[in-house]
Amino acid sequence: MAEHGIREQILELFLADPQTILSGEDLSQRLGVSRAAVWKHIRQLRSLGYQIDAVPSRGYRLVTQPDLLLAAAVQSGLETRVVGCQVEYFAQADSTNVRAQELAEQGAAEGTVVIADSQSGGRGRMGRCWSSPAGVNLYTSIILRPQMVPTQAAQLTFMSAVAAARTFTAVAGLDVQVKWPNDILVDGCKIAGLLNELSAEMESIHHVVLGIGANLNMTREQFPDDLRRPATSVLLETGQPVSRVAFAQELYRQLDTLYALYLQQGFAPIKLAWEALFYLQGCRVKVDCGAEVFSGHVAGLAEDGALLLDLDQGGSQVIYAGDVIAAE
Structure with a gap:
């Protein structure tokens, strides 16, 4: 042993x-x-x-016991069907997504969870660095093996967002919003981010890794000075530390429930739940896509997770990548 x-x-x-x-x-x-x-x-x-x-x-x-995310502590009383069936804890990892990808390729069971106390190479969307100090936050990745075509995989990003948002509310009493496509906000400040990655062939998925980084007990001094957008944590919002173990357990329960719902009823209930949390739903926005900027009203999500925009000049636009901000 x-x-x-x-x-x-x-x-x-x-x-x-x-x-x-x-x-x-x-x-x-x-x-x-x-x-x-x-x-x-x-x-x-x-x-x-x-x-x-x-x-x-x-x-x-x-x-x-300390607020340490050892596998035994996280699994104690978890009682989920899929998510958390196996927990792999690392005191330090380059990235929980990288570790989860490795485990998935080695045949790890669906629902296997990877947790790191700190990350040396935490990543966000578009390769951006995710600050990952030790002992204060939750850095986790979950392996899923849904039977779906690759174009549907983005739907699981929105499932993760709903689960994370509900967890912040349940554990910390926070009123949170989601930002397309993968951020969790409190009063416009980022409190969590998602990074979902997949391994697939043309018509089938081998596995999906749901990566979630949640700012829990970070102090203001622990945030990098060069953040692109303002960020916050549960500690900064409530003045009280939150149990990382309790937060992780609630997150896995929420994911487990939503994943079962998704497999039974498809994307529709997930889409409705996400749109209810989207603070710009129905609002006039500008979307900076790099080469072009679009202005219009948010109509909602497409089935593949793209943002649907009713343009000011008439017509519509499907947005697959871009920075969304409220229009003045």
Whole structure:
């Protein structure tokens, strides 16, 4: 058994019934390792911030736990059908999307979740850098294997956005909005971003990776000085830190529910939910597509996730990529 696996299994046993006192002998027998090995891994958990007390002549008891996104902590009480069936935690990763892509190519099950405490190469849309300091936010990617054609994959971006928005409301009480195509905002400030990537052939998808970065407990000083747009966090909005474990669990529950809905009823209910959160729905906007700028009223989403615009001069325009801002 891998060293990392032993630590996770010990934590799982503690979390299964936090009031239970587990003896070193019992842990040794359950895990098939020596009592010395059990002691070593308990010391490791303590070094991570878990308060595990020794009860004389009886064993060990978990007293308190840190807000650390270990697999055992995230899966404890999760009770989802697909999302979170397997959790892979990394203290540091180049990018959770990169790790998830690697795992997917190795055959990881649908619903496998990748979490990193920090990222050295976090990415946003169009290759933009995503600031990823340790210990404060949620950086996660989820592997899905839907049976669909590649042109439908963008629909899952909007499913992710609805799940993230509902999670901010459920966990932190925040009134959030979505921005096309992949941002979550609070009063115009970005609080989360999405990056979905896929592996596909002409007519079928091998897998989709849903990447989500959520700003939870970042202070103002932790944001980069060169941000293109103003950003915020749950801590800055509410004045209170939020449990990263609780946020991750709620996010995976929301995704699990919406994915089941999507598989049963298609894009229509997801589209309606997203449009209800889109702060520019029905508004007059300008869309900067680089080579051209379009002005008009937002008509909604197309089936492939494109933005539909009723142009000021008449007619309509389908927008596949661009920066949307409210028109004055």
